[in-house]
Amino acid sequence: MSPELSFAGLSVLVARVAPHSVATVHALLRDGARVTVAADLDALPTSLRDLAERGLVTLEAGADPTAYDVVLRADVSTAPALLTAAPTATEGPTTGSVTLLGGGLGDPGLLTVAGIEAIRRADVIVHDRLAPLSALRHARDDVEVIDVGKIPRGDFTPQERINDVLVHHALAGRNVLRFKGGDNFVFGRGGEEAEACTARDIPVTVIPGISSSIAAPALAGIPVTHRALVQGFTVVSGHVPPGDPRSTLDWGAIARSRTTIVVLMGVATLAAIAETLVAEGLPARTPAAVVADAGLPSMRTARATLAEIADTCAREGLGAPAVVVIGDVAALDVLR
Numbered sequence: 001m002s003p004e005l006s007f008a009g010l011s012v013l014v015a016r017v018a019p020h021s022v023a024t025v026h027a028l029l030r031d032g033a034r035v036t037v038a039a040d041l042d043a044l045p046t047s048l049r050d051l052a053e054r055g056l057v058t059l060e061a062g063a064d065p066t067a068y069d070v071v072l073r074a075d076v077s078t079a080p081a082l083l084t085a086a087p088t089a090t091e092g093p094t095t096g097s098v099t100l101l102g103g104g105l106g107d108p109g110l111l112t113v114a115g116i117e118a119i120r121r122a123d124v125i126v127h128d129r130l131a132p133l134s135a136l137r138h139a140r141d142d143v144e145v146i147d148v149g150k151i152p153r154g155d156f157t158p159q160e161r162i163n164d165v166l167v168h169h170a171l172a173g174r175n176v177l178r179f180k181g182g183d184n185f186v187f188g189r190g191g192e193e194a195e196a197c198t199a200r201d202i203p204v205t206v207i208p209g210i211s212s213s214i215a216a217p218a219l220a221g222i223p224v225t226h227r228a229l230v231q232g233f234t235v236v237s238g239h240v241p242p243g244d245p246r247s248t249l250d251w252g253a254i255a256r257s258r259t260t261i262v263v264l265m266g267v268a269t270l271a272a273i274a275e276t277l278v279a280e281g282l283p284a285r286t287p288a289a290v291v292a293d294a295g296l297p298s299m300r301t302a303r304a305t306l307a308e309i310a311d312t313c314a315r316e317g318l319g320a321p322a323v324v325v326i327g328d329v330a331a332l333d334v335l336r
Contacts, residue, residue, distance in 0.1 A: 008032035013068040019145040022047045022127075023136030024072065029056060030108070030134055030297065033070075038063045046149035046157075047129040053151070054319075056298065096123070096170040098197045100190045102183040102209020103131035105216065105295025111135050114207045122177035124169045126162065130181030130321055132295075144169075159189055163196035170202040181321075183209040187237050187264055211235075213262045216294035216323035220301040221335035224260045229328045232259040238266020238324070242276035255280035260327035267292075267322045271310035277326065278306060287331035292322040303330065 012033045014021055021037075025048060028035050036058040041049055044059075051057045065071045099118050104110040111132055119125065119138045127133060129149030136145065146165060150156035169176045184190025184206065194204045213235040217224050224233040234257055240246045254261060255277045266273055267290065278284045284307035293299045304312035306326055313322075 006031060007070060010034070010069040011036070011067075012070045012072060013038060013063050013065055015063075015065065015071055015073045017044060017048065020136065020139075021045075022133050022145070022147065023139070024134075025051065025057060026106075026132070026134035027137055032297070034058075036060050036063055036068065045147040046151065046155055047127070047133060047147050049155070050129045050149060050151050094173045095202055096172065096174040096176060097203040097205065098166050098170050098176045098178060098193075099205045099207060100178045100184040100193060101180070101207045102185075102188070102190075102211075103135070103179055103181050104183075104210035105181065105212055105219070106130070106132050106293070107295035108132040108135040110210055110215070110295065112207060112209070115209070118177055118205075118207055119179070121175055123174040124176045125179055126165055126169075126176065127179040128181060131179045132181070136179075159192060163193055166193060166197060167200050167202065170197065171200065180209070181212070182215075183211040186211045186213060186235070212294060212321070212323050213264055216291040217262065217289070217325050217329075219294050219299065220289065220291045221333035222289060222291075222325055222329055223332065223334060224262060224325070224329060226329050226332070230258070230260050232257075233262055233327075234259045235262045235264065236266075238263040238269045238273055241269040241272035243272075251276045252280040255282040260325065260329050263324035263326070265320070266324050267313065267318065267320050270313060270324060273324075274306050274310050274326075282306060282326075286326060287328055289325045289330040290318050290322050291325070292318040292320075294321075294323060 007028050008031055010033050012028050012035050014037045017039050025035055040061050041052055041059055052059050101115050101118050116138055122143055124144045126146045126148055148157040148162050166176055178193060180188050197204045214224055234254055236249055242251045286306040288306045288309035289301060289303045290313045291301050300318060302312050302316050302318055
């Protein structure tokens with residue numbers, strides 16, 4: 001999509017799905033367009049399917065192009081296979097490399113300059129659904145784009161498979177970019193991916209991203225620390241609830257920490273988390289907030305007490321991706 005054009009307020013039909021369609025759709029949404037994709041849900045790659053299921057794009061397989069302000073066409077393509085055949089070995093094969101790029105939040109403006117350069121250099125881009133995918137417009141025309149996005153409690157690509165993809169393409173001599181939202185090393189499994197690559201002597205470069213644990217609250221006007229209120233913050237994963245055998249967290253210690261508590265991946269388990277924190281001594285009246293779709297035009301924030309935040313979040317329809325903030329700072333909106 002040309003940076004000189006504006007699609008704000010226009011109805012846009014993406015007539016065919018191609019490897020670069022996910023970047024195009026994200027760029028259109030960020031520009032304020034109303035986007036329809038002429039495809040069935042099952043025909044979409046994971047990241048486009050996620051947008052459709054969240055109601056951010058409309059699907060209409062038999063859409064009439066004359067009913068839209070703009071019609072974008074692309075070569076017919078299906079989602080790329082996770083693995084392609086390795087090239088025929090030649091004398092002195094050269095190992096490629098892997099770059100782990102943290103994309104920050106959904107806003108491509110928060111992506112680092114080094115990140116943009118990495119996108120431009122990549123032969124293969126392996127991306128998740130929460131990376132700022134409109135930034136892929138900076139990629140070369142011949143880049144191979146591989147969607148390995150995970151939908152909460154839905155479609156996903158196993159981590160072991162993702163590791164294999166990175167290793168496979170790097171050993172074939174390609175410059176591979178692993179593109180994720182937030183920071184690869186903050187609940188991003190970047191450590192596992194780096195270990196898988198270095199075990200095969202593949203060079204790995206890390207380009208950090210802005211973690212949603214601090215960026216999402218900041219965009220909602222919530223500083224995770226404040227000199228007059230709190231001197232630290234604790235970041236935890238809420239993908240499993242307190243009491244689950246898979247949980248390694250000491251929720252009692254967290255409740256007594258006197259720090260701001262930031263919970264990632266915790267919307268589905270928020271009621272159990274709040275109940276446990278109150279049972280462990282954190283006052284039920286403690287301010288709490290949920291920031292959903294941070295950095296996107298669809299961003300929303302809900303505030304309530306700790307005892308009421310789960311019900312408030314459900315009533316207002318806030319879902320993943322979202323960040324939960326618990327502590328006195330959650331009552332603040334310094335941007336108001």
